[in-house]
Amino acid sequence: MASDLDNNDHDHEYGEGETFNLINKEEEKEMPSTATNSMHRSSSRPQLDLSRAAIQGDFEDRNPIILLPNQSDDISHLALDIGGSLIKLVYFSRHEEHSPDDKRKRSMKKRFEISNGNRRSYPVLGGRLHFVKFETRKLNECLDFISSKQLHRGGSDSPSWRSGSSSDEDIVIKATGGGAYKFADVLKERLGVSLDKEDEMDCLVAGANFLLKAIRHEAFTHKDGQKEFVQIDHNDLFPYLLVNIGSGVSIIKVDGDGKFERVSGTNVGGGTFWGLGRLLTKCKSFDELLELSQHGDNSNVDMLVGDIYGGMDYSKFGLSASTIASSFGKTTSESKELSDYRPEDISLSLLRMISYNIGQISYLNALRYGLKKIFFGGFFIRGHAYTMDTISFAVHFWSKGQAQAMFLRHEGFLGALGAFMSYEKHGLDYLRAHQLVERFPMGAPYVGGSIHGPPLVNLNEKISWMEKFVQKGTQITAPVPMAPPGTTGMGGFERPSSRGNILRSDSSASFSLGVLHLVPTLEVFPLLADPKMYEPNTIDLSDHGELEYWLTVLSEHLPDLVDKAVASEGGTDDAKRRGDAFAHAFSAHLARLMEEPAAYGKLGLANLLELREECLREFQFMDAYITIKQRENEASLAVLPDLLMELDSMNEEDRLLALIEGVLAANIFDWGSRACVDLYHKGTIIEIYRMSRKKMQRPWRVDDFDIFKKRILGSGDDKAQQYKRALLFVDNSGADVVLGMLPLARELLRRGTEVVLVANSLPAINDVTANELPEIVAEAAKHCDIIRKAAEAGGLLLDAMVSIKDDGLKNHSASVALMVVENGCGSPCLDLRQVSSDLAAAAKDADLIILEGMGRSLHTNLNAQFRCDALKLAMVKNQRLAEKLFNGNIYDSICRFEPGKEPSADN
Numbered sequence: 001m002a003s004d005l006d007n008n009d010h011d012h013e014y015g016e017g018e019t020f021n022l023i024n025k026e027e028e029k030e031m032p033s034t035a036t037n038s039m040h041r042s043s044s045r046p047q048l049d050l051s052r053a054a055i056q057g058d059f060e061d062r063n064p065i066i067l068l069p070n071q072s073d074d075i076s077h078l079a080l081d082i083g084g085s086l087i088k089l090v091y092f093s094r095h096e097e098h099s100p101d102d103k104r105k106r107s108m109k110k111r112f113e114i115s116n117g118n119r120r121s122y123p124v125l126g127g128r129l130h131f132v133k134f135e136t137r138k139l140n141e142c143l144d145f146i147s148s149k150q151l152h153r154g155g156s157d158s159p160s161w162r163s164g165s166s167s168d169e170d171i172v173i174k175a176t177g178g179g180a181y182k183f184a185d186v187l188k189e190r191l192g193v194s195l196d197k198e199d200e201m202d203c204l205v206a207g208a209n210f211l212l213k214a215i216r217h218e219a220f221t222h223k224d225g226q227k228e229f230v231q232i233d234h235n236d237l238f239p240y241l242l243v244n245i246g247s248g249v250s251i252i253k254v255d256g257d258g259k260f261e262r263v264s265g266t267n268v269g270g271g272t273f274w275g276l277g278r279l280l281t282k283c284k285s286f287d288e289l290l291e292l293s294q295h296g297d298n299s300n301v302d303m304l305v306g307d308i309y310g311g312m313d314y315s316k317f318g319l320s321a322s323t324i325a326s327s328f329g330k331t332t333s334e335s336k337e338l339s340d341y342r343p344e345d346i347s348l349s350l351l352r353m354i355s356y357n358i359g360q361i362s363y364l365n366a367l368r369y370g371l372k373k374i375f376f377g378g379f380f381i382r383g384h385a386y387t388m389d390t391i392s393f394a395v396h397f398w399s400k401g402q403a404q405a406m407f408l409r410h411e412g413f414l415g416a417l418g419a420f421m422s423y424e425k426h427g428l429d430y431l432r433a434h435q436l437v438e439r440f441p442m443g444a445p446y447v448g449g450s451i452h453g454p455p456l457v458n459l460n461e462k463i464s465w466m467e468k469f470v471q472k473g474t475q476i477t478a479p480v481p482m483a484p485p486g487t488t489g490m491g492g493f494e495r496p497s498s499r500g501n502i503l504r505s506d507s508s509a510s511f512s513l514g515v516l517h518l519v520p521t522l523e524v525f526p527l528l529a530d531p532k533m534y535e536p537n538t539i540d541l542s543d544h545g546e547l548e549y550w551l552t553v554l555s556e557h558l559p560d561l562v563d564k565a566v567a568s569e570g571g572t573d574d575a576k577r578r579g580d581a582f583a584h585a586f587s588a589h590l591a592r593l594m595e596e597p598a599a600y601g602k603l604g605l606a607n608l609l610e611l612r613e614e615c616l617r618e619f620q621f622m623d624a625y626i627t628i629k630q631r632e633n634e635a636s637l638a639v640l641p642d643l644l645m646e647l648d649s650m651n652e653e654d655r656l657l658a659l660i661e662g663v664l665a666a667n668i669f670d671w672g673s674r675a676c677v678d679l680y681h682k683g684t685i686i687e688i689y690r691m692s693r694k695k696m697q698r699p700w701r702v703d704d705f706d707i708f709k710k711r712i713l714g715s716g717d718d719k720a721q722q723y724k725r726a727l728l729f730v731d732n733s734g735a736d737v738v739l740g741m742l743p744l745a746r747e748l749l750r751r752g753t754e755v756v757l758v759a760n761s762l763p764a765i766n767d768v769t770a771n772e773l774p775e776i777v778a779e780a781a782k783h784c785d786i787i788r789k790a791a792e793a794g795g796l797l798l799d800a801m802v803s804i805k806d807d808g809l810k811n812h813s814a815s816v817a818l819m820v821v822e823n824g825c826g827s828p829c830l831d832l833r834q835v836s837s838d839l840a841a842a843a844k845d846a847d848l849i850i851l852e853g854m855g856r857s858l859h860t861n862l863n864a865q866f867r868c869d870a871l872k873l874a875m876v877k878n879q880r881l882a883e884k885l886f887n888g889n890i891y892d893s894i895c896r897f898e899p900g901k902e903p904s905a906d907n
């Protein structure tokens, strides 16, 4: 495998027809019902047999299902790393993040392809990458798991695009680790599969390189109880030292993809800790042993410098009295037996002994090769804070701060991931950080990522599992304050603080990996001035006070949200049951994050708000605010004609002000804000809207209106800016979009600017979605010619589509177009590193961006800089945020205009 990885010169010559992508966008047009297999393919790339390929279903469909009857080379979904202690599984489930591909979407795609020509085709299938582990001694459980999910046959969700003809006999699964040899016969016998063995070191390195390049916050440092995520510079990754602490330890110098040398290792590793620990403490599980260490005091077992020096430091050589002089050195006393020592103390002493030792050997090897970066992997680490602190301390201490210990979130899965990648047909190495979305399913906060019992197959099982879990009396509480980190500097660690253990059934150690969603259609928003420096979140949740505040806000909002969600599904018993389960799962996530903010990777407010939406979807609440959204849309559409008339009676300047005021005032309709929800109980939406408008006193808290006005209307010698295309990122349903953003869009259209309304792909609170917009626009078009003509020109009105379908959607009318694209996300916030490819395409000709709402322009993107002019509009519906960001008050308005920035030089 090393040589294969070396041989990737043609990585970027990925052309049509040689990809693993069954749905190759460029090919679809020509794809006949029987395709040939004569296309050029590169040797190390997926080799699909396309002969007799047939499209199933509608030819017009841009994403048809393609059957490959002669595709014998099974597209495998599973790779194994069978180690001395643990079996690691990485498996892929194909799962496209679908939203209906309607006419409007197709017309948008065509339109933007026309103006952009060279849309790329994606080499990777959309799907999910799962990470699961089992103890090697429980091989049978692992095989049951594989067989219940049919992972060896490509999944129980067995996709119709597979040949279906292969028998189990043909199935070959990539495997690494010694168990790939040792248990090959068992796998053949039990599952009928053969193992294709990959070298363990090759796999470790391939896995580590993939993770470090493709996952944004994979690596982190750990000091004094604090995780800090490290941004890896892809151009400055090699060389590094990889230390894999499994049963034993491998130390590998990595110089590039497939270029490495195993420079050292040690037999004192994870197996030593677990084995000796088990014998000495009678612990039943590894996690129990780790848990014990949290309550231990090693000075009862270890001989410290102070024990030798009569309580004093050995300061000449920088050794404090609390430094361990000799691990287990105190147990030489003849008068004491094993039973005279506390298991807790023994466990801690053992953990420190082994961690320090590995840290020290790693440092020496780093020194030997002049390496500064040391990455630690393997399941010995198990995300355990104290272990990582100890290793970091050792590396720092011995290198005098010259070398740095870093850890990997997928610590123990490097080998399995490497084996998975060795299939050479996933094209996974082409995935970029922005195409991977990590999600944390319901079970994550409870089981800490390991598997207990059979897999949860369906929603009903999930819910009953949750109910049982709750019945068992396990506390799932609202966020609890986090204990301060319990380590000190120089040589002496205090007793580690016992971290809260109310949540996980294996409550000792923290371990959380989500499922990696591979979404090959996500792209970086092309108008970011400096994508490398872009950070979506405005508020830093690593500040404990902020974290506590926002977790509490979300937790307090929960009962109301559950009410709405249950009502949205007709309030049935089933909906209530799901509502309860959702509430428990989400509270557990919140409590987990309170206990350990970095448990799910780097945490920002945007992640929290998205987690809530994802959690709702997991319990099949697809649109909790649907009724509210519809009601508000109707009420707002009813008053739209009057508003438009009022606007039309004004002069240009007054009108522009009224329009911006209208957007800000209507942004009050936000069901995600506690304060606003209280307001809605006090009046109808039209009353609230009027009141909100009346209160719009200028100057606003941030008031760049005059600059914007000058830009749009010109003044004196400054000519008006004729914008070509504006992207309007819309926010809430009802008044917000209908009475705020649509009239503003109309004004831009009237001035000859093309308008693209950018809305969520999936629902989030009461935000309007891209699917809902055409209907709203169609309704508005009944009362307004400008909107109607523009919507026709933009292919938004379905009737109009018929007449323009045949000739590539060229503009028939003189009007500029009004269009809708989805943003690729389902959250009230917006991460511009991960937007839909449609939005990315639409952005290419845009010269004005209008971001609206608190989620998209304050919580996220307040500091984002763009290559083109940008207007950020929002009403601040939270007192603390208003104070923190603007020294202001709740219901303040923000109107920030920023002229386009030149892109930074290295982009």
Ligand SMILES: Nc1ncnc2c1ncn2[C@@H]1O[C@H](COP(=O)(O)OP(=O)(O)O)[C@@H](O)[C@H]1O
Pocket (backbone or CB within 6 Å): 082, 083, 084, 085, 086, 087, 135, 177, 245, 246, 247, 248, 269, 270, 271, 272, 273, 274, 286, 287, 377, 378, 379, 380, 381, 382, 412
């Ligand atoms: N549930 C567990 N059971 C056994 N060992 C565990 C467990 N969790 C973590 N470990 C630790 O992880 C080590 C195995 O790490 P791993 O990277 O899987 O190596 P291997 O490939 O040798 O099995 C064990 O020796 C032990 O120290």
Ligand SMILES: CC(C)(COP(=O)(O)O)[C@@H](O)C(=O)NCCC(=O)O
Pocket (backbone or CB within 6 Å): 553, 609, 667, 669, 670, 671, 672, 673, 674, 675, 731, 732, 765, 828, 852, 853, 854, 855, 856, 859, 874, 877, 878, 879
């Ligand atoms: C979820 C939201 C970002 C939505 O705001 P919007 O983007 O709709 O303006 C916002 O409602 C929010 O920050 N809510 C939590 C804070 C609060 O309840 O005060």
Ligand SMILES: [Mn+2]
Pocket (backbone or CB within 6 Å): 670, 672, 731, 732, 765, 766, 767, 828, 853, 855
């Ligand atoms: Mn919103």
